[in-house]
Amino acid sequence: MEPFIVSARKYRPETFEDVVGQGAITQTLENAIKSNHLAQALLFTGPRGVGKTTCARILAKKINHESGDYDPNEDFAFNIFELDAASNNGVDQIRSIVDQVRIPPQVGKYKIYIIDEVHMLSNAAFNAFLKTLEEPPAHAIFILATTEKHKIIPTILSRCQIFDFKRITVSAMREHLKLISIKEGITAEEDALQIIAQKADGALRDSLSIFDRVVSFSGKELTVKAVTENLNVLDRETYFKITDLLLENNIPQLLVDYDVIMAKGFDGQHFVSGLASHFRDLMVGKDERTIQLLEVGEQTKAKYMEQARRVDLPFLRKAIEIANQADFNYRSSRNQRLLVELTLMQLASINSDGEKKNDVKYIIPATQFEHATATLPKTEDYNTVVVEKKEEIDSTLHISKMESITSLNEDIPSYKAPNTSEKAVDKPVSVERETNHEKDLTNDHPTETNTSLEEKRKALLNKSKKNVSGLSLQGIEAKKSLLAKQQGRIIEKDKLPEDPFTQTQLNQVWSNYVVHLQDRGQQILASILNADQPKLQGTVIHLRFPNRSMKEDLEKSQGQILEYIQRELNNYLIRFKIDVDTTVTKKYVYTDQDKFSKLVEKNPAVDVLRRTFDLDF
Known part of the structure; x- marks a missing residue:
């Protein structure tokens, strides 16, 4: 087997004529x-x-x-x-x-x-x-x-x-990749090479590395679908389709299609910036004199020109403004998905006939879509994501459901049908069938039957109250216990150490941790811990602080403090009880500058001495 040589080395130019761009x-x-x-x-x-x-x-x-x-x-x-x-x-x-x-x-x-x-x-x-x-x-x-x-x-x-040296243009890079494809015997679509060239961002070596990666994925047939799937980029067809939906004011279908895009793992900002670039390309494609500014293949240019004929310039100007604003606000937004969805709704409302259609923030009322339907695209990736999630939830809930059915069958007595043969066996029946059978017997013993039926209903109600969700922590623990019970195993729960300790030991560990914080430069937290001496009652450490802000600061870091104290004292029952008491005097950690200032206040001659002998404070 001959060693593989990457294209960046194999096709490195040997003469100045071979240098691209x-x-x-x-x-x-x-x-x-x-x-x-x-x-x-x-x-x-x-x-x-x-x-x-x-x-x-x-x-x-x-x-x-x-x-x-x-x-x-x-x-x-x-x-x-x-x-x-x-x-x-x-x-x-x-x-x-x-x-x-x-x-x-x-x-x-x-x-x-x-x-x-x-x-x-x-x-x-x-x-x-x-x-x-x-x-x-x-x-x-x-x-x-x-x-x-x-x-x-x-x-x-x-x-x-x-x-x-300048960046290599997309067209020059695409033509170079086309020559390499011919030499390697690879059938490559022009739009696929165009995507690779754009992804390389002006670097020919990067484009050759991407080319090798995609060829390893797709083999001798280099298609747009293979390139977009391998590079995880949105193809132009997606933006063409989104623009058509915007022109149709079809907000429900837009939201469904954006959900599909998110399910494929694409970033929302990448989608918005790509949509703004698509609007720019449509604006360029409206004039034959500027169509050459599009660095795309001839087939794609024809698509841009065809869609540009159906879009007017006022729509494109407003659409670019809205998309650019969304791109600018994306990083600072707390709910980024909602921002993109609002942007799509605003874009779809530009050409509407509403009273506020001149307002860029206007959105078509939901009442206009009462009878609208949105079809879910049957893409392989989206269905795979949905099916995987469904199977994961079903597998998690399966044990919980089986546990509930087992408990239910234990409480309901077996029903033996009348006139059964010797080969008949007792079978557990459903609650509905058992209830009907009880009703049939009420004619003979009404009081006794009603009493027993009421008791069983209460028992079933208590059982149902004890049921937990299969997705909760209790449900997961119940699932483990049930599996262990079925396999005849005993689950041994870890018991953490609970060694006894004294107030003196606690004070020593507390002081060591304060020194540790000071060495790490966490002076504020160290001063808070120095504000009060911990008082031990059982395994509860009581602390009092003069204000609520100190209490809140300590509560933010109490996890790491508790972990240290529990580990050092070998007792994992230790807990904090923090109170606010305004009568407590706050302690401060003084720096060398503070100490020197205090001395100068008491005796000004100290500062004269320092300046006379040029000493450090």
């Missing part, structure tokens, strides 16, 4: 080599995955090839030195390069030093590099690459010829 830079470098106008210090800067290191390697090979001493049989790889500044950012590594620069190349005309992620160098390394970078030997060329030019000191920038 950086035509201006590659043409400049080629002309500089031909005309012998190449600077001795170059800085390649730009976002990740746009070809900085690749262009540096191509340039390093091409420099010696274009020189007059070029021999096709010679290998110039020994003249190229690469340094990763992220892991070699010290001054010693730079000094080592400075020492090597003095030695001329054994083969070819130039020695090329490529320093990647150069912004990671320390200030000392930058300073050690300055003189060599300003006046390098004639046979040395430095190529620096970075994603963060602003972190490089100005004295380095002034010594370099800077090339700014």
Whole structure:
């Protein structure tokens, strides 16, 4: 089995012609080599995955090839030195390069030093590099690459010829992915490659990594459905459908469809921002002169133009305003789902004929949808989520139901049908059948039967009161007990330690915890614990504080305090009882500055002494 090579390495450009989306830079470098106008210090800067290191390697090979001493049989790889500044950012590594620069190349005309992620160098390394970078030997060329030019000191920038690499456009990335698909024998839909290119956000290396991941998922057939499912992105068809529902003012169906989107695990803000972008694309698609601004395939452009004909500009302006406001308020909203649902209702009410239709916050009254129906889309993912939840609830309630039926059958006597044969057996019957049988017997013994029937009804009522929900903690414990009973096991409940302790031991543990809080910098909580000495009564610790705020602050942290005290005293019955008593004098934890101020108030000569001898307080 041959080792797999990722596409980012397999299809790394070998010549400047193969570099995608950086035509201006590659043409400049080629002309500089031909005309012998190449600077001795170059800085390649730009976002990740746009070809900085690749262009540096191509340039390093091409420099010696274009020189007059070029021999096709010679290998110039020994003249190229690469340094990763992220892991070699010290001054010693730079000094080592400075020492090597003095030695001329054994083969070819130039020695090329490529320093990647150069912004990671320390200030000392930058300073050690300055003189060599300003006046390098004639046979040395430095190529620096970075994603963060602003972190490089100005004295380095002034010594370099800077090339700014731009983000690769979605269309150029899509065409490059199409060529790779053909080489790999993969049938790929254009819209699927479009989604990958958009997801990469201008980085070609990211797009190739996403491409490999999706191909591993879908095989040789790369479809829009496979890409959206693997990348967990909302496809454009969803937004087209949502827009159609908005134009139809169909609020019930909108809410149902948004519930399906949430069930698939999509973020509400991602949905709202995507909807705003869709409205923008529709606005662009209304004019043939601006349709070229859409970075989509031809089929998708046709869909945008078709839907844009049915949407007027006032609707799009209001829709973009409402969607952008929802996107802005999403993070600060306490009920984010409600915010998105209100946004959808407001969007669906823009074209309504209500009295307040000019108000962007107007929502169509619910009375207009009394006879409306909303169909639930039968998507595989949504049904899977619903079925899984239903099975989980059913499995949890099954044991509880069986327990109730067992208890019920124990209280109801077996019914033996009249005129049964010898092979007949007693079978438990339902409450309804038993009641009917009792009614048949009331003719012979009315008083006795009515009394027994009333007693059984009371017994059943008491049983029903003892039933608990299968989803509660008591229900889970009952389920475990029933299973253990059926299997003949005995459940042993853990018994926590309850060692006795004295007031002195409690005071010691209390003081240790206060010191622990002070060491961790929690001075406020430490001062609250110092405000009163704990008083022990049995296993209850009584505390009194002068105000309610101190009590509330302690109650917020009493969990961690109790855990510490219970563990140290080995007694898990300990509890707090906190009261507010205004007669209690509050204790303060004084800092060194406070202590010094108190001394100066009592004796001003202390401050004179400090200033005379320039002492610290």
